Amino acid sequence: MNVHCRQWLKGCRDGIPIGLGYLAVSFSFGIMALRSGLTVGQSVLISALNLTSAGQFASLSVISASGSYVELALSQLIINLRYCLMSASLSQKVDRNFPFFHRFLMAFGVTDEIFALSASVNGPLSPFYTYGQMSVAIPGWTLGTLLGAVAGNVLPGRVLSALGVALYAMFCAIIIPPARKSRVLMIVILSSMAASVIFTFAPYLREISSGTRVIILTVALAALAAWLRPVEEEAP
Amino acid sequence: MRGNVYVYILVMAGVTYLIRMLPLTLIRGTIKSRFIRSFLYYVPYVTLAVMTFPAILSATSSPWSGLAGFLTAVGLSYKGKGLIFVSLCACAVVFLLELVLV
DSSP, rough: OOOHHHHHHHHHHTTHHHHHHHHHHHHHHHHHHHHHHHOOOHHHHHHOOOOOOHHHHHHHHHTTOOOOOOHHHHHHHHHHTHHHHHHHHHHTOOOOSOOOHHHHHHHTTTOOHHHHHHHHSSSSSHHHHHHHHHHHHHHHHHHHHHHHHOTTTTOHHHHHHHHHHHHHHHHHHHHHHHHOOOOOHHOOOOOOHHHHHHHHHSSSGGGHHHHHHHHHHHHHHHHHHHHHOOOOOTTT | OOSSHHHHHHHHHHHHHHHHHHHHHHOOOOOOOHHHHHHHHHHHHHHHHHHHHHHGGGGSSSHHHHHHHHHHHHHHHTTTTOHHHHHHHHHHHHHHHHHHHH
């Protein structure tokens, strides 16, 4: 088996928790899309073309309120602007021995989860590892939307509720292990969570949407960490 | 609904793809600045930490089961367990706890 195939398979395997989590989240998207007046086909099309949770949920309120196209475009831009930072980060991570066109394909798969896994590999990133995750995540996301749209009430609420933590648990499994060996990373993670708590509950700050909150805190805290504790040249 | 739904879908798909594609294709070389390299190195950790907590507390039927799922995930990750195992264990803890709680 060649290297690309091995990377692809590894991506598929690591992508299973992503696919499971997506199945649960997009299931509820399917239910909500139908309630907003979309057809089953349109709901599935949105999921297949966008592959983004917060942006899609936000789009439903714009579409059902007959908002303008500009309003929709702006809301997507703000909510999904964090992908811009992730893509910039991945641009440094992609193995430069691969032809350039891979970047156009990989770009479609930049989600919070796929980015997290892709950024966590040791050394340069093979596009095929990302493709493997996409091969599991995209069907999971699309299929979940379809199931939610056609049969919103099949999965018991208890199961949906339990699946709700799948993605967050995976985030922990990505950021915690490297932080064991680095006190700086541990402090970065703990202060990020503390700042996030403040932004979620404090008066005025809690008015900021979750997408914008992620951007503000990421830019501020990553810059602060980079300023106080720049990483050595050989890392990452 | 007044607007054409398919135009809506294309607009959002276009915007979302461009946001993802432009940085990946426009930044071709290795970034020289040590500050920006360090910044991009810290981005995933900050982003994921911010997105996980406290959002995980409202991801389930009860904040307590969410907290239990979070602690399970952190504990098992700290022990170096794999992604799938950590994920499934956190789901299982939430499921079992909610049998009692909810």
